[in-house]
Amino acid sequence: MTEIRTPRLVLRRWLDDDLVPLSEIHADPAVMQSIGDGRPRSLEQTAEDIEAWEEEWDEExxxxxxxxLLGSGEVVGAVGLSVADAPTEAAGQVMISWRLGRVFWGQGYASEAAQATLEFAVQDRHLDRVVAVCRTGDRASxxxxxxxxxxxxxxxxxxxxxxDVAMFGIDLTQYQE
Structure with missing residues (x-):
């Protein structure tokens, strides 16, 4: 099982007990406004998301x-890598993305988890490029x-x-951890 520890977080594969906390995060319109169609997701849709993410782990x-959270074990969200399907300019490339519960915003958790994910991309998966896509105007992302x-x-x-989306990329062969 792949697990990464940072000073405050544990990044790991999904467990059955993660469905309800993630569905609560997905039910928050503020969290979901910049993801997909911008609408909150149901428990069933969240289960489908986790299933698709686990399939991608197995395939990719x-x-x-x-x-x-390292101390409490509370699920704060999701971060990771996926093969982008949209927009066309990013399709087929490895993309980093994240979503955290609103109560965890502004504490540096997204940056900490994303940094660890890029290190995983370089050190464990030997990727040489990662892209990111976010809605234009999404200052936090x-x-x-x-x-x-x-x-x-x-x-x-x-x-x-x-x-409209803003597109970003990083050459991991030059990545400074």
Whole structure:
């Protein structure tokens, strides 16, 4: 089982007990406003997400991690890698993404978990490039991307949902841990 420990977090594969806490995060409109179609997700949709993430782990050797607080074991969200399907400019590339419960915003957890994920991409999966896509105007995500050293690669339009996205990339062969 893949597990990463940071000073405050554990990044790990998904457990059955993670469904309810993640579904509570997915039910929050503020969390989901910049993800997918922007609508909250149901318990059933969250179960489908976890199942798809676990399948990606099995097929690709990477996926979305459950993120928990080191001390309490409380699930704070998800961070990880996936093969992008949209926008077209990013399709087929390995993408980093995250989502955290609103009560965990502004504490550096997203940056800490994303940093550990990039280290995993370099050290364990030997990837040489990772991209990220976020809605234009999503300052919090752009701040995390800046802390990761990811470079702006322009904008695109999401082909399904129609909103504008900012695209970022990082050459991991030059990555400084």
């Amino acid at each position: 050797g990477f996926g979305m991690f459950a993120v928990e 752009m701040n995390v991307l800046d802390k990761l050293g990811m470079q702006s690669e322009g904008t695109a339009q999401h082909p399904v949902h129609g909103y």
